[in-house]
Structure formats: C-alpha cells, structure tokens
Amino acid sequence: MDDGMRDWRAYLADHQMEFLEQLKEFLRIPSISADPAxxxxxxxxxxxxAARVSAAGLEHVEVLRAGRYPMVYADWLHAPGRPTVLIYGHFDVQPVDPVDAWTHPPFEPTIVDDRIYARGASDDKGNMLVPILVLEAFLRTRGALPVNVKLLFEGQEEILSPDLPAFVAAARERLSCDMVVSADGWQWSETEADLRVGLRGLCALEVTVRGPATELHSGSHGGAVANPAQALVRLLASLHGDTGRVAVPGFYDEVLPLDETARSQIAAVPFDEAAYRARVGVSxxxxxxxxxxxxxxxxxPTLEINGITSGYAGSGVKTIIPAQASAKITCRLVPDQAPAVIAERVRAHLAAQALPGVEVEVQVLPNAARPYLIPMDHPANQAAAEVLTELYGRAPYYTRSGGSIAILDLFRQELDAFTVIYGFGLPDENFHAPDEFLRLSGFRLGQEGYGRLLERIAEISGSL
Amino acid sequence: MDDGMRDWRAYLADHQMEFLEQLKEFLRIPSISADPAxxxxxxxxxxxxAARVSAAGLEHVEVLRAGRYPMVYADWLHAPGRPTVLIYGHFDVQPVDPVDAWTHPPFEPTIVDDRIYARGASDDKGNMLVPILVLEAFLRTRGALPVNVKLLFEGQEEILSPDLPAFVAAARERLSCDMVVSADGWQWSETEADLRVGLRGLCALEVTVRGPATELHSGSHGGAVANPAQALVRLLASLHGDTGRVAVPGFYDEVLPLDETARSQIAAVPFDEAAYRARVGVSxxxxxxxxxxxxxxxxxPTLEINGITSGYAGSGVKTIIPAQASAKITCRLVPDQAPAVIAERVRAHLAAQALPGVEVEVQVLPNAARPYLIPMDHPANQAAAEVLTELYGRAPYYTRSGGSIAILDLFRQELDAFTVIYGFGLPDENFHAPDEFLRLSGFRLGQEGYGRLLERIAEISGSL
Incomplete structure (x- = not known):
C-alpha cells in the first residue's frame, strides 16, 4: 500500500510540466457557452x-449532446464491491467582456508568479483537469482505481445548464452512482479549507412594459400618454419593501428557518467586513x-434587478416618452424554495398591478436552479472533511455559497446522490471577471487532494 | 395699393418652381445640431x-456665432414710422434615427403627391424659407417692405438653444423690435388655422446611482451589497403618486390656476380621443x-423619464448586481414655473432620500426653457387671427402647445417683445420622426399668409 501510494504521487510529480502544457492547450479554447458564435x-x-480522458485510460469515452451543447462522459467500473463516484466539472467558460480590462489576453494563458492567467483557469478548466490527471496516475501506476468512477463534464454550466435536467433524467441509468464529487468548487484560502454544504438556487424573469407604438415627443404627448419607463419603475419598486426585504407575497413562505447550529457555523467563518467593503467598493x-x-x-433568498433598458441612453437630452421599458430579474433561492413556484409568485405580483395605458408582459425564463444542501454528517462529506483536515492541518469551514450550481440538485433528484463540492481554486481568482487566474499551488494540491479522497472513499465503502 | 398687392403675389406665383428647387437644395444639407460630427x-x-437672404435683398447679412453654433442675422430698416418685426426660424434639424424607418432618404428631398419628404421639410426649413421668399417678392416688386424687418435664424433650436440666452442678451440692441413672428409653428389642418398662444417650458436632469466599483456576481454578493438599479427604481417611483400626479414637493406651487375661459378655449379645439389613441398606439x-x-x-406640467440605463441589456440572463444605474428626466413646465426652481426641487427631492450603500448624484442639465404665454388680445396676435380668418374662412383655434421653444420667453424677457407663432406646416408632418414632409400647398399658402400679415401689421402701426 505504501508503495502504491508513492507510485501515483511519483507519477504526478514526474509529469507536472507536461500537465501544465496540457492545461494551457485547454485554456486556449475560447469555449464561451453564452455566445452562440x-x-x-x-x-x-x-x-x-474526450481525448484527454481517453489518454488517461478511462473507458466508454463519449461526447454526448444536451440541447445544442456537448457533454463528455467516460467511466472505469472495475472495482467490484467499491462505491461508484461520479466526478463532475465543466469545460465552458464565462464571457470575457470587458476585454480591455484584462492585463493578460484571456485565451493566451500566461504564467506569472506561480499563477496561470486565462479565462477558465480557475472556473473550471484547471479544477476539472485535476481529477483526470489523478485517475491517469492511478491507472498508469496501479492499473486500477480505488473506486469505480464515472466522469461527466458539461459545456453549459455558465449559462445555468438549461438542457441538463432533460439530459440527466434521460441518462439516469448511465449516470447512476453512490455519490458525486464536483470539481467546480473552491477552498477558502491558501491555508484554510472550505467544505461547501449549501448553494442557493435561482430563477429568472424578464418584465417588459409596452406603451405607445413608437417613442413619442414628450412635449406633444406628455401628460396624455402613459410613460412605460414610469410604469416599469413602479412595478420594480414594488418588489422590495422599505427595509430591503422582498415584498412579493409568499416569497419567504418555504424558506427553512435558520437554526442556531447553522448560524454558529456561519458565524465561525472569518468575515472582515471592512476588507469586504473595500474589495467591492461600497461605503x-x-x-x-x-x-x-x-x-x-x-x-x-434575494431578488436582484440585473439590468434595466428604456428609452434614450445617449449623451445629452432627448425629450421622449419611450415606447417600452424592460428589466431582467433573478432571484437567489434557499432551501426549500422551488424556482418555478417563486418565479410564478413574482410574475403574479407584477402582473396583478393595474397600470393604465401600458401593457405589462412578464416572462419566466428557462434559467433555473434549485437550492442545494448536503447533510453535515453525510459520510462522503465527512470523508472530504478528513482529507481536507490532513491537507490543511485544520478542520475546514462549513459554508453556504450564495451562488448556484444547477446540476447539484439534479443529481440529488435524479440519481439520488449527494455531491461533495471539492475544488482547489480560491475565491479571489477572478472567476467571471477580467484577469481570471489559478494558483499553480492549488493545481498541485488538488491532485494530492483527489488522490487521497478516492482512497478514503474506498475505505468507507460500506457507509455509502 | 391694389397694383402693388398683385405685384408681390404675381412675383411669388412666377417663381414657385425656382423656390422649390431652392428648398430642395436647403433640405439636402444634413444640419443635425445634436450630432457634433x-x-x-x-x-x-x-x-x-445668409446667401439666400442676401439674394432676396436684405441688408447687413451676417453669420454670427452662439457658442459653437451659427446664427444668421439680416435686416431691412427703411420704413420710418412703421413697426419693426423680427422674423425668427431655425435651420438646424432633428437626428434621423432610426434611418431604416424612412421610406425616402432623409437628405434627398423627394416630391410625392404635392408633398416634399425630407428631414427638416416642415420643422423648420420649409417654413423658415417662406418669409424670405415673401420679403424678396416685396423688394423686387415695390422696392420696399411694408414694415421694418429683422431676420434671426438659429442653428441650435433642436437641442433647445443652450447658447441663445447669452447671445440674445448680448445682441439686445441689434435685435430690438416691436414684435416677433416665429416661422417655427404649424396650423391645425388643411382647413383649420391654429393660433398658438402658449408653449410649455422645460427643465432636464440626470440621476446616477453608484453602487459597487464594478458589477458583481449576484450569487457571491447578492444580499450584502445594495443594488443600484433597485435604488434607482425607488427614487424614480417616488417622483409620481399613485394617481399619476407628480409627487415632488412644491412641483405645482407656481402653476397658474386654469380659468374657465382657458378651459373653454381648450375644449373648443377638436379632439378625437379614439383617433388619437389609434395614432399613438395605446389602448x-x-x-x-x-x-x-x-x-x-x-x-x-409633467415629469417624464426619457431613458433608464443599468446593468445587463443583452439577450438571456446575466446574474449581476449592476455597478450603477442612471436615468434621464425632463419636466414640461407651464406658467409660472421657472425651470431652475423646478429642477432644483426635483433634485432636492431625489437627493433627500437616504439609500444605504449607494451614492446618488443628481445633475441639473443646462437644457431649459421657460413656459410662454401671449395675451389673447395682443394686437399682433389679433392681426394674425384676422389674416388666418381670411385665409381659412373661419376663426383660428387658440391653442396651447405641449412642446417648448426656448427662444420665445427670451424675446419677451430680453427684447420686451411678444411672439406670434405663425407657420404653415401641419402637425401630422412627422417632424422629429421618420418620413418628415411638408405639404407644398402649405408652402404656397404660407407665402400668401406672410405677405398679408406684414401688410396688416403696417396698418396697426400705432397699437404695437
């Protein structure tokens, strides 16, 4: 056993330069899922x-389709009596606008001070490559993996995985597993681990207020014709109360009360409010x-206006009544809020307001994610916590993320499997922003972390 | 006298084809004042x-500057004992966006069915050319004008004449006159005349709400950081009450009460609400x-939101908290609302609202116009009413326009002169819109109308 352990580690150590070149190659592909072009x-x-997991020795490698987007599946299922672990990640990336704000070109990976800069370096190409390398190391040294493994990498995570529900439901048999490990995740800092036990869900709407057929001269018509921009601001202002709480009837109905354990776990996580304010730039x-x-x-949960568009946006003055006004809205949801239910309540609240002289259209958008929560004492979670405690010399923080990963609830619903969120980037690595990067120290630590986790899961086979 | 009258009419009749070619030449110049290019x-x-008024026989022709924009001045002052009439118009035009919506190219004048299509045909190039042609006719046939005449044509009316106040104040001596006739105006219909006795004023503001330094991921930050779009809609929604009245404290304080005479004058003007609704496209x-x-x-008075800009305006969903949100606002004002006073009240109302976590900047823009009202029984107005009654075979409607012409109040304040609004286009001629046109029947009737008006003013010399 000691020999075997040295072997996969030695293999990884021997191939780091090669792996880095492969990561660069991967990062050069501008796989922006939000851009149809x-x-x-x-x-x-x-x-x-697909080529890389084939080279690693995985079997049944296949590029599948989910809507217009590709998915990569592969497996290695030769560990009878051991659990089956589905490893998840995504190879699509965020847009790069504003591209002028990048110091390094987003699709020409640049290494500076042990960091690799490129769109997708941390979210999620670097992190999803890690388990592939580890699987290769096991297969090349031992000829076998500690557990059965299935891989599922998607190409539409950054657009909230619209086609995943149908895909996972249809592929339930093929994807069946005992647990999922998501390589889309991050640790807390270089010295502190983060075990994310919850993520918020999401629903999205677009509201459009239509007034006159074309924009009108505000002198010739102002006073007689309703202004769609004014109608829209009334609608939007009705979404929150004076205190900042969401004012949509029923919005909070299914929100689980926050118990003292959860509150104290959250309070245990370091939070420097002054530093946070400085970082985001608010007083x-x-x-x-x-x-x-x-x-x-x-x-x-929250309800955010993501954008408003109406009328004249140029310089100076244009004295018009706009023809229409529209806004984009997303809600972040927490257990047990269902996206469709909340979206419908927001829609109904907006649609119920009679505004003379305008037409209001509220569209619930397909982008949605259920909130996700893994039980604290889940054995897979405990295995991950133990490995992280070894790697960092201290127990991880148990955190809840404000973001959404649509697929986690799907795995729970369709595969009856919980997901351990287990990535080794860090939250300051500018994902979704210019100059995204990945610390190469995290890239290397992740390989050790994945190797240990797979071995640990093999040991707790009975409890999964 | 009869001979003389026939003469100027005969001159005009003989030169209509030539005048039309000149109008086309004038309309081919894309003199869009809103576009710096x-x-x-x-x-x-x-x-x-300037060349055209010189050719007509006017004297002291000069192109002057008001800020970055040109003004054309000319005069003929050889009618001692007769009033001095300042004739006003403008040679700048509105932008042509959306240019795809034009059936005829905006700067290639096209004549179809006795209408000339081009940007500026009605507002105001066609209408301002009319008095020049009439002055030429008098000077070529009689060698003299019935009254003293000064001409002032400006190049910044469509951007609300920002440099006019300083210009008129400085040129008070040169522009001194007994009355003004504005060739920027319209009649009611082909069979009904319109004597506009009032115009609304205007003030303009821009409000900007700034939140985080850059747009933020709504998952990672939503709940902790104020959303500037949400703050802006609260501010904007506070500008109107539930009934549609403006809710800014003091907004209506100086508004003159509407007396029964004014109400009945307004009620006497035909208004087909169903046709109006159909025309602007509202239910x-x-x-x-x-x-x-x-x-x-x-x-x-009204307060209109002319445009709102915040966050993501593309297709689909972008889960962000915008970094900022802004809106453009204009108010239409009525006697005796002062633009600076009203703008300041709106500014103060917006600035007084404490919104945590965002910065609100309210800027009063330089664009402003005082509301204008000419007394019903003013002799110049009566002279115009008499001529219009002759031309149309019925008395004109006395109307108040919702739009603003900044210069009219200036003439009253600086030159102590009231203005007769006296143009011969019609309100359906798509000014400020695609496919602007001028009826050539109006172009011809206007020449008769201007000739008669100048002669009528000569007759009432004593009362001006």
Missing amino acids: RLPDVDRAAAWV ALAGEPGFSPRERIGVR | RLPDVDRAAAWV ALAGEPGFSPRERIGVR
Missing part, C-alpha cells in the same frame, strides 16, 4: 476533454434586516 | 441661408386626474 469552440473543448453594506451579511448571502 | 453641415446651412390614455387630455398636454 462560440459554440464550435465549446465543441472543440469537449473534443479536447456600507445593505440588505435584509435581522441577518448578518454572510447569512444574507448564504442562507437568505 | 454634423456641425460643419450646420455651418453650411447657415451659409446657405387607454393616462395622466393627472381632474384634467382632460388636451389640458394635461397644454396647460399642466
């Missing part, structure tokens, strides 16, 4: 991943009364 | 006008309670 690049990224924090900022981000 | 074209239009009219639509447009 980049679909061929998303396909190229899928082909790259004061704001939000729902009665909850700390971490609680408001982690375990309380 | 078109400033040389505004200058070209000024040079064209119902809306506005301040207690007033008719015509009253709300003509004699009641």
